[in-house]
Ligand code: NAD
């Protein structure tokens with residue numbers, strides 16, 4: 728049977744679907760993935776900038792990179808992959824979307840039960856006291872500082888080497904354990920602890936599906952691997968299911 732139809736069948740009998748998304752889901756919207764061809768900014772790899780040590784040593788460079796990414800993300804729109812996930816949410820009785828993306832496109836497209844595992848690039852918090860900051864950022868007038876403790880303000884995203892927000896991670900793990908189908912879409916499946924969620928789901932009996940343009944370390948462990956672009960495969964899937 729056609730692979731998409733196999734998944735359609737599974738989903739028709741599912742009442743608890745969990746989906747993990749990564750940067751590949753937003754690629755068709757024009758947001759570069761970290762590991763794709765457009766991942767570099769100036770001469771830097773994302774890993775060199777998205778970490779606390781980089782912010783300690785050259786916060787102005789890290790801020791410049793985030794300003795550039797924010798500007799880019801403000802101009803993009805959700806794509807067919809995001810909208811197809813909105814349709815899937817309507818279809819199953821329990822649906823959880825856990826995303827490693829920080830671009831807010833799932834919420835913008837209309838998904839409701841979204842867990843942000845790596846934060847949100849449009850939000851800020853204090854690097855010292857961790858309190859959220861709602862002030863507008865104007866980099867022209869120097870680096871932004873916390874009103875409470877004068878620490879440096881930073882983007883509210885999870886950097887390499889940092890822990891995930893505890894609440895979000897717990898919810899995601901629970902959803903992975905309870906779902907009957909787990910779908911990993913557009914993620915390189917190497918960044919922990921999100922990378923463990925598909926294995927947790929499978930260990931608890933879920934049917935594990937992956938959608939990616941390339942094979943990942945997860946692919947050989949799946950029950951079904953659909954090779955291709957998320958925006959095409961998810962669109963086809965939602966058309967069958969409607
Ligand atoms: P990644 O960049 O490591 O991997 C992207 C994956 O998507 C790759 O496996 C690639 O083969 C696949 N892919 C590319 N285009 C695709 C498409 N059209 N359809 C399906 N798959 C496609 O991204 P990651 O696994 O999400 O992890 C990297 C980290 O980068 C995360 O922590 C995330 O917070 C951050 N990040 C977020 C964004 C965003 O918010 N849009 C963008 C870049 C990076």
Ligand code: ZN
Pocket residue numbers: 853854855856857858873874875876877878
């Ligand atoms: Zn502070």
